[in-house]
Amino acid sequence: KNEVEQSPQNLTAQEGEFITINCSYSVGISALHWLQQHPGGGIVSLFMLSSGKKKHGRLIATINIQEKHSSLHITASHPRDSAVYICAVNYGGSQGNLIFGKGTKLSVKP
Amino acid sequence: GAVVSQHPSWVICKSGTSVKIECRSLDFQATTMFWYRQFPKQSLMLMATSNEGSKATYEQGVEKDKFLINHASLTLSTLTVTSAHPEDSSFYICSAFLSGSSYEQYFGPGTRLTVT
Numbered sequence: 001k002n003e004v005e006q007s008p009q010n011l012t013a014q015e016g017e018f019i020t021i022n023c024s025y026s027v028g029i030s031a032l033h034w035l036q037q038h039p040g041g042g043i044v045s046l047f048m049l050s051s052g053k054k055k056h057g058r059l060i061a062t063i064n065i066q067e068k069h070s071s072l073h074i075t076a077s078h079p080r081d082s083a084v085y086i087c088a089v090n091y092g093g094s095q096g097n098l099i100f101g102k103g104t105k106l107s108v109k110p
Numbered sequence: 111g112a113v114v115s116q117h118p119s120w121v122i123c124k125s126g127t128s129v130k131i132e133c134r135s136l137d138f139q140a141t142t143m144f145w146y147r148q149f150p151k152q153s154l155m156l157m158a159t160s161n162e163g164s165k166a167t168y169e170q171g172v173e174k175d176k177f178l179i180n181h182a183s184l185t186l187s188t189l190t191v192t193s194a195h196p197e198d199s200s201f202y203i204c205s206a207f208l209s210g211s212s213y214e215q216y217f218g219p220g221t222r223l224t225v226t
Contacts, residue, residue, distance in 0.1 A: 035217070040219075041148075041201050041203075041219070045215065048215075086153075097156055098215070
């Protein structure tokens with residue numbers, strides 16, 4: 001069974017803290033996505049990775065293919081970063097069939 | 111970046127009626143769009159893959175006669191929930207696959223459906 005596990009499930013941080021969210025998957029993948037879902041439900045694509053590391057502003061995403069693990073880091077966290085962060089993977093050749101993790105609910109306190 | 115819109119953003123309907131949800135890629139062409147469903151406190155689940163000009167491909171357990179998908183143009187896919195029941199109440203999200211790219215999907219803001 002192809003699974004995507006995220007940790008932690010819930011995370012509370014103080015403004016300014018460095019945050020790490022982890023994602024592990026069970027078999028080889030074609031690509032891994034990090035998504036952000038705000039309380040209203042809308043989803044924003046943050047990163048798509050197949051190897052290495054990507055950075056966008058205060059967000060950094062890394063992936064280790066051998067260990068089947070990815071991390072999303074947020075530097076200098078801010079209350080507006082409060083959201084659910086979702087890891088999703090493409091297995092095999094199916095481009096659309098994403099398997100989603102259950103998400104990590106992040107709350108950043110001022 | 112590429113933008114995907116959905117309409118309506120929320121809808122309340124009575125049991126037995128049908129509801130149509132639109133998904134549009136605003137600034138790019140999408141030969142493939144995907145429809146997902148998210149129940150409260152659960153992960154998103156793929157419902158179907160919508161291909162322009164052909165029949166949609168449904169995931170196991172999704173009733174194709176209940177969830178009608180039409181992808182008539184390169185920028186528009188519609189999902190019609192027919193004879194809606196309260197258990198169809200959910201958050202429906204579409205994504206559009208950027209033609210020519212590898213695995214790059216852009217998500218719509220979602221539609222919250224409540225069936226009373």
